[in-house]
Amino acid sequence: MWKIYHGIVFNPGIQFKNYDSRTGLACVIPxxxxxxxxxxxxxxxxxxxxxxxxxxxEFPFDTLVPQDQAxxxxxxxxxxxxxSIPDEPNRTSNYCSSISGISPNGERTNSIIRTNVQSxxxxxxxx
Numbered sequence: 763m764w765k766i767y768h769g770i771v772f773n774p775g776i777q778f779k780n781y782d783s784r785t786g787l788a789c790v791i792p793x794x795x796x797x798x799x800x801x802x803x804x805x806x807x808x809x810x811x812x813x814x815x816x817x818x819x820e821f822p823f824d825t826l827v828p829q830d831q832a833x834x835x836x837x838x839x840x841x842x843x844x845x846s847i848p849d850e851p852n853r854t855s856n857y858c859s860s861i862s863g864i865s866p867n868g869e870r871t872n873s874i875i876r877t878n879v880q881s882x883x884x885x886x887x888x889x
Contacts, residue, residue, distance in 0.1 A: 763789060763811035764836055768823040776808060786816035818843055 765771045777790040789808030794800050824832040
């Protein structure tokens, strides 16, 4: 998504919007009705991009260095953020209240894309 925004790769129809100084750059998530469309890059790419912190979404493209180095800088920053997210779910109640949520299908998830985050006071259910 970052490469699409900066014109490095082809844009398949993703729309970007700079909401304000607080929320920053974000993608417009298209409406969808079918499961096939719901699972497409056009829908999931913007959801993932919007779930990233503002500092990563708005990471500048450095035009003073070769393109590979500029992309590498962005990837290192993204990797720093992603390593802070637990890879395996911890089943303690504190983890559940801060991480777990409900997927669009109504299933419990620890995905970074969550549309309906809920806190659970009881122990976590298997994910």
